[in-house]
Amino acid sequence: MRPVRLGRRSIAALALVSAVGVVAFGWPLLAGSDSGLSAHAKDAPWLFAALLPLLLGVVVATIADVGLDAKAIAMLGVLAAAGAALRPLGAGTAGIEPMFFLMVLSGRVLGPGFGFVLGAVSMFASALLTGGVGPWMPFQMLAMGWVCMGAGLLPGPDTLRGRGELYVLGAYGAVSSVLYGTVMNLQGWPYIGGLATGVSFVPGDPVGENLARFVAYCLATSLGWDLPRAVVTVVLSVTLGPAVLKALRRATRRAAFETPVTFEPSQR
Secondary structure, X not given: OOOOOOOHHHHHHHHHHHXXXXXXXXXXXXXXXXXXXXXXXXXXXXXXXXXXHHXXXXXXXXXXXXXXXXXXXXXXXXXXXXXXXXXXXXXXXXXXXXXXXXXXXXXXXXXXXXXXHHHHHHHHHXXXXXXXXXXXXXXXXXXXXXXXXXXXXOOOOOOOOXXXXXXXXXXXXXXXXXXXXXXXXXHHHHHOOOOOHHHOOOOOOOXXXXXXXHHHHHHHHOHHHHHHHHHHHHHHHXXXXXXXXXXXXXHHHHHOOOOOOOOOOOOO
């Protein structure tokens, strides 16, 4: 059984926050030619204001479902701090971002609900640490939350161990690293001016045509960062994965998140 299970309230909260995220990332694709699109600097504060209570809602729903206690919250803080500390090591240089492997492994061990909150909080903390606060931050929080949540949804959480699990985590780490970069491209691409016609966003054009330009944009610009990120994530997951997974599982067993509290009568 997972240390932090996913109940019905948690599923509903995650579905709601994910739906908000999909709309936030994708609405420019449906904008008309006379929409007068402006930078995300205008809608990002609103997204951030909506995201915080939604994240709190995921936590409250998890508490209501499984009785998440102070020990789980403390582990969330420790892992978020560790993820935030890992991010500046590569500072995004050529896609070298060791933060990803820890987020993937943590989501795998602790489950999708805990993982989503961990990914979002870690990205928020790292933005404060590195001075990376900007209109892109709430989108990074959502994207990293999805990365961790996906790791928590991988098959065989209770049975798959050893090399098989490392291969699954490595493959997922590679795919999620590329998808993270792709999703984050969608956040900024519609607002970048001066691009060549073949890769620029055209408001009001059919969604299919704009998506074809978007794919060309990703191949021409960010793939050189996304692929190294994927390689680093795979290498760290395979080499450091056994030790990190063992430590995370030992910590969660000792914390006994869902063990009910019992009181025994005093002996006189």
